[in-house]
Amino acid sequence: MARTRFPADAGLASRMVLTMFLLGLLYVVFVGVLVALKIPLILVLLIAGGFLFFQYFFSDRIALSSMRGREVTPEQAPELHQMVDRLCALADMPKPRVAVSDSDLPNAFATGRNQQHAVVCVTSGILRRLSAPELEAVLSHELSHVAHRDVAVMTIASFLGILAGFVVRSSIYAGAYGGGGGWGRSNDRDNNAGAVILLVVLASAVVYAFSFLLTRLLSRYRELSADRAGAILIGRPSLLAAALVKITGEMARIPTRDLRAAEPLNAFFLVPALAPGFSFSSLFATHPPLERRLEQLAQLEAQLGRPA
Amino acid sequence: MKFLDALLGRSKPKQPKLDALFGMTGAAITLEAAAGMRPTGQAAVCFKPASGQGFAAAAEELHDLLELAVKEAGSTVSVTDDRYGYRWVVLTDPEMEDLVTSAHLVNSTLEQYGFGPQLLCSVFAFSASGGQRFHLVYLYKRGTFYPFAPLGGERRDNELELRVKAILEGDLPIEPELGRWFALWGLPLG
Numbered sequence: 001m002a003r004t005r006f007p008a009d010a011g012l013a014s015r016m017v018l019t020m021f022l023l024g025l026l027y028v029v030f031v032g033v034l035v036a037l038k039i040p041l042i043l044v045l046l047i048a049g050g051f052l053f054f055q056y057f058f059s060d061r062i063a064l065s066s067m068r069g070r071e072v073t074p075e076q077a078p079e080l081h082q083m084v085d086r087l088c089a090l091a092d093m094p095k096p097r098v099a100v101s102d103s104d105l106p107n108a109f110a111t112g113r114n115q116q117h118a119v120v121c122v123t124s125g126i127l128r129r130l131s132a133p134e135l136e137a138v139l140s141h142e143l144s145h146v147a148h149r150d151v152a153v154m155t156i157a158s159f160l161g162i163l164a165g166f167v168v169r170s171s172i173y174a175g176a177y178g179g180g181g182g183w184g185r186s187n188d189r190d191n192n193a194g195a196v197i198l199l200v201v202l203a204s205a206v207v208y209a210f211s212f213l214l215t216r217l218l219s220r221y222r223e224l225s226a227d228r229a230g231a232i233l234i235g236r237p238s239l240l241a242a243a244l245v246k247i248t249g250e251m252a253r254i255p256t257r258d259l260r261a262a263e264p265l266n267a268f269f270l271v272p273a274l275a276p277g278f279s280f281s282s283l284f285a286t287h288p289p290l291e292r293r294l295e296q297l298a299q300l301e302a303q304l305g306r307p308a
Numbered sequence: 309m310k311f312l313d314a315l316l317g318r319s320k321p322k323q324p325k326l327d328a329l330f331g332m333t334g335a336a337i338t339l340e341a342a343a344g345m346r347p348t349g350q351a352a353v354c355f356k357p358a359s360g361q362g363f364a365a366a367a368e369e370l371h372d373l374l375e376l377a378v379k380e381a382g383s384t385v386s387v388t389d390d391r392y393g394y395r396w397v398v399l400t401d402p403e404m405e406d407l408v409t410s411a412h413l414v415n416s417t418l419e420q421y422g423f424g425p426q427l428l429c430s431v432f433a434f435s436a437s438g439g440q441r442f443h444l445v446y447l448y449k450r451g452t453f454y455p456f457a458p459l460g461g462e463r464r465d466n467e468l469e470l471r472v473k474a475i476l477e478g479d480l481p482i483e484p485e486l487g488r489w490f491a492l493w494g495l496p497l498g
Binding site for chain 2: 083147
């Protein structure tokens, strides 16, 4: 019987299920409120769905072009391709496209809606700073994101947030133009329509806030999952830990301007790029704190240390 | 199940498929009969060493077992680590059957210790009628084979590879996706 040395992390999985459940619940409640308020739901869904569709199908191109990453052939980057080749054979997954971004920021990201459309991109900064084994650990983390279909999961998870944000905007817009006559079809009196719009704005804002927090929470769990799967794939958890420490250490030394330019893409990154001095609550972080990630990797290392 | 695993972000380490490896003996006969391609008597098993005491114990037992098996079969064995952090157990024996048996010993020992997912591939070296070297690579996770014929300057002889594929299609499960026929530059076989 085939055996694995790593027991499944039931805690992480159950926390993730709970987060997804809360997101779904929020979704149902929100749609219920919209229906109760007689909003033309089809219209809202169509437009929000359009955004989602776009983000989902073009995620690889959006992320690549905003990071100015360019695809490299095996001839241009033989070592990088060899590493990805072997890791894919080890994990039994189709090989993603490989891209390099000319940025001094030491980072890496994976994107693409499924394994067939995946791209793994590393910056020239990370290529220069990490040793080959460390780079391989980083690549295995990114390949795990691909295997877990994280772009699809996170796009769908953030759908509600997009939807709610859209309703807020269009309600305010409608409110500015004649008390929102177009919204509440059965509300002929201006008074009533104004109240409805206020309610919709409030409800949407609250929903948006909650879904934002929950998707961030989900994102942190996905990161931990990718760390775990990546470390198990190469069989050397401490190597990924070393790479994380190295990158985080280097991140603090990079000039602020570069960092700010990269911030909107944080959700895709290996280590979030945050300008120093920008204080943020851990609630909003897309990535778990370094200590939490190192702790998990140390645990895996301990499991490897146990005699069979 | 696969969908659920993706949703929960818990991809499981892929276990190796070991059985198809025994098809190598028959494949070697077919290659020689059909095209005069002969095994060079060298093979290698490649895996990714893990850290920790668990793997060290497995490696130690593997070493002892190999030594015994090699003495019995009259073959030789050497171990090298490549620059990508993979370990190669290189076996030399004129008999294809002994090579396959020794290779399987490496597989089963690692699997027994729970390190089956660390297995990458095993490689059997051949020489074509003109003296050109090529290799048959067995992908543990796919359970399939593909030919790899390196030329100088990191180029591949695709024609020879496709010819070998055509010859062996009846004997061995050949990897259908050409994208997975990855190159193994600088592999420690003669």
